[in-house]
Amino acid sequence: MGNVLVVAEIKDGVLKKITKEMTSAAKKIAEALGGQVEVLMIGDGSEKFAPDVASVGADKVIVAKASEFHPEGYANIIAAVAKEKGSKVILMPHTGQGKDYSPRVAVKLYAGIVADIVGISMDGGKVIAKKPIYSGKAYANIKVNTDVQVFTVRPNSQEIVEKGAAGTVENTSHGFGDVKTKILSTSMTGGSKIQLTEASIIVSGGRGMRGPENFPILQELCDVIGAALGASRAAVDAGWISHSHQVGQTGKTVSPNCYIACGISGSIQHMAGMGSSKYIVAINKDPEAPIFKVATFGVVADLFEVVPALTKEFKKVLG
Numbered sequence: 001m002g003n004v005l006v007v008a009e010i011k012d013g014v015l016k017k018i019t020k021e022m023t024s025a026a027k028k029i030a031e032a033l034g035g036q037v038e039v040l041m042i043g044d045g046s047e048k049f050a051p052d053v054a055s056v057g058a059d060k061v062i063v064a065k066a067s068e069f070h071p072e073g074y075a076n077i078i079a080a081v082a083k084e085k086g087s088k089v090i091l092m093p094h095t096g097q098g099k100d101y102s103p104r105v106a107v108k109l110y111a112g113i114v115a116d117i118v119g120i121s122m123d124g125g126k127v128i129a130k131k132p133i134y135s136g137k138a139y140a141n142i143k144v145n146t147d148v149q150v151f152t153v154r155p156n157s158q159e160i161v162e163k164g165a166a167g168t169v170e171n172t173s174h175g176f177g178d179v180k181t182k183i184l185s186t187s188m189t190g191g192s193k194i195q196l197t198e199a200s201i202i203v204s205g206g207r208g209m210r211g212p213e214n215f216p217i218l219q220e221l222c223d224v225i226g227a228a229l230g231a232s233r234a235a236v237d238a239g240w241i242s243h244s245h246q247v248g249q250t251g252k253t254v255s256p257n258c259y260i261a262c263g264i265s266g267s268i269q270h271m272a273g274m275g276s277s278k279y280i281v282a283i284n285k286d287p288e289a290p291i292f293k294v295a296t297f298g299v300v301a302d303l304f305e306v307v308p309a310l311t312k313e314f315k316k317v318l319g
């Protein structure tokens with residue numbers, strides 16, 4: 001018997017989709033362990049999201065007070081709640097915030113951690129976590145040997161399964177505690193209108209875009225289909241688009257339902273960042289481009305003809 005603790009991601013007053021994805025995954029684990037799913041929400045007023053996670057299997061929602069994000073403070077709260085509740089498995093989001101506090105949580109609990117997992121299965125009381133390795137060229141299945149098992153979960157990698165549960169709300173008095181750093185200010189870099197790491201559709205442009213003046217044709221397609229705008233490093237290094245859009249080994253790791261690569265050859269380093277996308281559509285005029293080896297659908301053609309035609313058709317269909 002063991003309970004599973006999920007740490008919710010709430011940003012700018014919005015409950016992020018990864019929370020429901022993790023809660024659904026936690027339900028499967030809790031059923032195998034004969035335990036409960038407890039979702040920890042850090043942030044004033046976050047109890048309003050309890051029905052959202054109850055609908056996907058949260059038995060309990062634990063609310064901690066916090067007026068701002070602080071990685072040390074969050075780690076203190078998570079570790080204290082996990083100890084109090086006797087959590088055996090802890091799922092945290094593999095996002096900017098989660099990557100910051102999750103290793104601290106593992107240290108505080110003397111627990112083994114596997115980061116950036118994309119698959120979960122069970123072996124008795126242990127989670128078998130599937131994780132991409134070697135820049136996404138292979139997968140490793142990893143078991144954590146410690147009593148408490150800690151994981152960070154890649155956004156968009158887990159299916160959301162509606163499964164109603166009680167979702168009773170409980171407040172915890174655990175707070176930031178003794179933190180040794182103070183965040184003086186935070187500033188956002190310019191990024192796409194939709195967060196790349198959370199987007200379910202991404203349209204990316206590479207060197208084949210020829211220049212910054214052509215990126216608006218991709219942005220227009222993004223606007224019509226609700227996609228985020230990505231780029232290869234070649235396009236970023238050329239100064240055509242900011243680094244916050246870069247996908248790949250030295251950019252962002254994404255896992256959308258659909259990744260549309262326009263004028264991108266498909267280098268190992270680019271594929272390290274988007275190889276786990278569910279559907280990959282490649283538009284490239286070179287039939288030998290490596291991207292076609294991983295593409296679900298390939299279009300061998302000039303992107304300057306295909307992209308505007310796609311936008312036009314989607315506009316007709318979607319309005």
Ligand SMILES: Cc1cc2nc3c(=O)[nH]c(=O)nc-3n(C[C@H](O)[C@H](O)[C@H](O)COP(=O)(O)OP(=O)(O)OC[C@H]3O[C@@H](n4cnc5c(N)ncnc54)[C@H](O)[C@@H]3O)c2cc1C
Pocket residue numbers: 205206207208209231232233234235246247248249250251252262263264265266267268269270273283284285286289301302303304
């Ligand atoms: C340590 C390291 C880290 C790296 N990290 C990253 C990373 O995070 N992300 C990343 O992307 N790269 C990364 N790279 C760079 C990577 O190796 C490639 O150089 C880069 O991905 C190439 O970008 P590209 O596909 O846009 O350009 P290219 O490889 O030049 O490909 C351009 C493609 O566009 C096609 N094309 C041209 N014109 C058209 C047209 N009109 N219509 C259709 N297709 C057209 C061409 O056929 C070609 O296939 C890294 C490299 C190193 C060494």
